[in-house]
Amino acid sequence: MPVSANPPMIDRADPRFELLKKGNNARFPDPAVPPPSKIAVCADGAECAAALQQIIAAGLRPTVRSGGHGYEDFWQNNPGGVIIDLSTHDTVDKGKYGYRVGAGTMLGVAYAQLYKKYGVTMPGGSCYAVGAGGHISGGGYGVLSRLFGLTSDWVTSLDVLTVDAHGKVIERHIDKDHDADLFRACRGAGGGNFGIITNFYFEKLPTAPSQVADAGVSFAWEDMTEVKFTKLLQRYGDFFEGRGKDKDTWGLFTFFGVSPASGPQARIGMHAQFCNPDGTARDVAVLHEFFDLFRDLNPLPNGGGGGRNGQTMAPVLQNKDGRPYDISYRHWYEATVNGGVGGGSRGKYKSAYMKQSFSAEECAAAYKFMKSPSAGAMGSVMAIDSYGGAVNDPARLADTSVSQRASIMKLQYQCYWRDKEQDPIHLKFMDDFYTSIYTGPQVGPQYQGTPMGPRFEGCYMNYSDADMLRYKFWPELFYGTGDLYPFLIAVKKKYDPNNVFHSSMSVRA
Template sequence: MNLPYSTIFALYAVSLLATNVYAATAPSLRSCLNSVTGLEVVTSSDSKFTTAKQAFDLRFTYTPEAVVYPSTEAQVQGAVKCAVAANIPIAPRCGGHSYEGYSLGGADGYLVIDLGKLNTVTVDKSSGTTWIGAGSKLGPAYLSLWKAGNYTLPGGTCPSVGVSGNALGGGYGLLGRKHSVLADNVVALRFVNAKGELLQVDANNNPDLFWALRGAGLGSFGVITAFKFKMYEIADAVTTFEYSFPASNYKNVMKGLSAWASTAPDEVTIELNWAASGFDLTGIYLGPKSDIPALMNKWFSIASPSHSDVKSMSMISAILKFSYIDSTDIESLSLTTGPGPADARYYAGKSLLYDNDTFSDSSISIIKKWLAKYSKGYIIIDLWGGAVRNQPSIGANAFVHRSQKFGIEFVSEWDKGTCSTCLDWLSSFFNEMLVQYKKEYPAVKAYQNYIDRTLQGWSSAYYADAWPRLVSIKKTVDPGNVFRNPQSIPVTL
C-alpha cells in the first residue's frame, strides 16, 4: 500500500516531535557514548563538529545529537545500545552521499554512526570473494582489490561514495550489464541490530534480512559493519570511449541510441549526458579497441559524433578515468589527497526507469525544452539490462528493478547558497516528464540510490511488490523503528 506523501510526512513529523521530547536525555547519551571504550565521540561542543555533520549535498544542514566514529564492531554495538537507551534515532553513515541528507537522518537530533574507520579489504582468491569494511569508499576499495590481483567489483563510479550505500540500494555501475548490480554480488554481511547484537547475515543465517538488505537496506534495519562480495578478475585490457554530439542533432542521437541499445552486448556499458550544450557519451567495453567501429556502427550510422576518444587501458585505469579525478595516477583513488571534485556541492537529483527500448517523441521533446532553460541542468541516461535482468523481479533479493532498459537521472547543480530557481526548474522538468511517463507505463519506477523525498508513491516506485515483505521484516528486526529516515521502511503498512 502506498500512503499519500502528506500522510507519511505527518507521521514523520510526529516521530520528530517524539525525538524532541527526548532531547533532555542528550547528556545521558553523551555519558553513555563516552563510556564505550575507544569510541571517538563528536558533539556540538567539539571543534570537529562542523566538519562531522557536513553532508555531501550542502543544502542539508542537519544537526545530529552526536557523531561517533567506531573502529571496532564492539564499539558499533555499544553506540547502538546507548542510542536505544536514550530514545535517539540512529543514522548509519558510510560515504555520506545520500541525495536527501539521510546519512544524517534527514532531520535534527540523530546519532550518526560514521563507519569510516571500518574500511579494511581482505581478499580470498580461492573463493573469489572479498570482505570489505562497511566504511570503505568505492575508490579505495577498487584500488585495494586491483593491487590484490586485478580484481574489481561492479559498483558505481564516484570514488568517494560509500560501498555500503551503493550496495544496499542496488549499485549500478561500469560493469552492471556484465556482472549485474553490486547488491546481487553480496554473499554475506555482518550486521548490528537494534538490540546491539552482532549477526551473521547470509543465505543460511537470517535469510529474510539477507533478502531485504540487498536492495532496500538504506538506513532502515540496522548497521552493517562488513560485506562479503563476489569479485571479478579482469586482467586483460578494456576499452574506454568518449564521444560528443551537437545539441542540434538530438533527434538522431536519441534515435540512434534506441536502435543500438536493442542489440548492444552485455560487455558494453554506456552513459549519455545530455545538456543544453550538447551530448557526451562515455562507456566501457570489455574487449579490444579494434571492435569499437563495428560495435557502435548501428548508432553512429544514424548520428555521427563530432568528437571521439577511444583508448585501451587496464580496468583500474578505466575506473580512474570515469571517477573524474584529475589524475592519471591510480593511487589517486585512495582519496588520501582530498575528497575530490565529486564531494560537497549544491545538488539535487531525481530519477525514472524505462522498460522500453525507445523513448517517445513526446518525452524527447520535453527533455529538449527543459534543458534549454537552464545551463547547469542536465540528464544522465544509463543503459541498463544485461545481467541485471537475469534475476526475477521478486525473489533473489529486494532489488526489484529488473525489466528496465534505461535509467534517467535528472540533475540540477549550482554554485552556492539557496537557489529556489534551480530547484523549481528541476521540479517542473521532472513533473512534466512524469505526466508523460504515466501515459506510457502502468506504474512509476525510480532508483532508490537517487533517493527523492518529494516523489509521490515512492514506496511503490522504489520497491514495488517487495514492499509488504520489507515492512514485515522491518517489524521483526527493528520493531521500535530505531533506524529511520523520511523514506525508510516503516514497521506497519
C-alpha cells in the same frame, strides 16, 4: 562485544563537528534544523555496536553515514540525536567468509585493494569517494554491471546490527541460511531501514578486466533541431532495447549526457567503455557498431561541441576508418581507480528506469527544457546510462530486494549550483522538467508525473528523491508493484520493531 570497544564521541564543541556533520550535498544540513548532539566515529563493527547500544540506552536516535553521498538528508536530519560515522571502517581483506569490504570503504579504495591483493573487482559505481555501505545496500550499479550484474547480487553474507524490542543491540552474521529474510532485504532495499550493516562478504567476485576501450563523441547545440534531437535519443534507446540485449554487447557501458543549450557547459556528449566477455578489448566491433548509429547526425570528436559566438564547428574525422572518434585503450585499473571525489555544490537528483526506448513525447519535453533560457536550468544534466545485460537476471528477483530487472536504461536528472538563494529556481526547474517528461499518454493515468507503467520501472533508491513522497504510491516507484514492499514491511516489523532506523523515505512498518 569487546569491553574495550570505545568509539570517539565528537560533540558540538569539538572543532571536527562542523566538518563531520556535512556530506557531499551542500544543501544539507539545513541550518533551520537543530543539529545532532554528537557524532560517533566507529572504526569497526565492535565500536559500532558499542556506540549504538549507548545511543539507544540514552534514548537518542541513531543515523548512519558511510561515505556521506546521500542525495537527501536522511542521516543529517537528526536533531539532538547521534550520527554514527563509519567512514574509518575501511577494511578490505579475505577470510572465513570470503572477500570482506567494510561499510565505510570508499569504492575507489575497495577497487584498489581488491585488485592489487586478489585480482578481482566489484561491479560498482564510478565515483571514487562513495561509501560501500549505502551503495551496496541499495544495489550498487556501475560500469561493469551490464557484464557482471549488480554488486548486491554478489553479496553472500553480511554483518549487521539490529535493535530488538527491548532496546538490546543484536550482532548478526546473516546469509541465505541465517536470517534469510533480513539478508534479502539488505541486498537492494537501501540503507537506514533495518539496522546497520558493518561488513559485506563475497565468496566470489568477478576477475577484473585486463583492458577496456574508451571512445566518445559530442553533438553541437547550434544545429540541434528537435527532429535531430529525437533521432539521437531514440537511436540510443533503440540500440539497448534491441541489440543491447545480446550477450556479446554486455561489456558495453554508455553514458549520454545532455546539458542545457544556453548554459556555460552547453553540451551533448556520448561516451562508451567496452570490454569483451574475456576481459580484453581485442575486438571492438560492438563499439563501432554502436557509434555508427549516429554517424549521419554530425558527431564531433569528444570534447568538441558548438563554437563560440554562434559558430558551428564542422565534424572532424580523427579515425583512420573515417569515424569521428579515436579509441583509447587502457588497463581497467587505470580507467577505474582515477581519484576524484566531487562534492561542494548544492544538488538535486531524480531518476527513472526505462524498459523501452524514448517516446516522441519524452523527446519533445526533454528538448523543450534543455533549450530553456531559464536560470533554473543552468547546471543541470540529463544523464542516460545503459542498463540491463546481466542485471536483468529474473532469478535475482527472488533473492534480492531490487525489483528493476527488465530495464534497458537508467536515467539520472542532476542539477548543481552554489548559492542557497538559488535553491527555489533550481528545485522548481528540476521538478517541472521531470514531471513534464513523465506526463502524457506514455504514462498510465494513475501514475502521471512519474516513471511508472508498461514502459518504465520506477526510480532508483540510491538516487533518493523526497519529492516522490507527494505520491501515495511512492513505495511502488522504488520497490515495484509486486510483493517486495509488503515483504520489506514484514522484515522491518521483525527486526526493527521500535522503528529505530528511519528517515522520510524508509520502509514503513
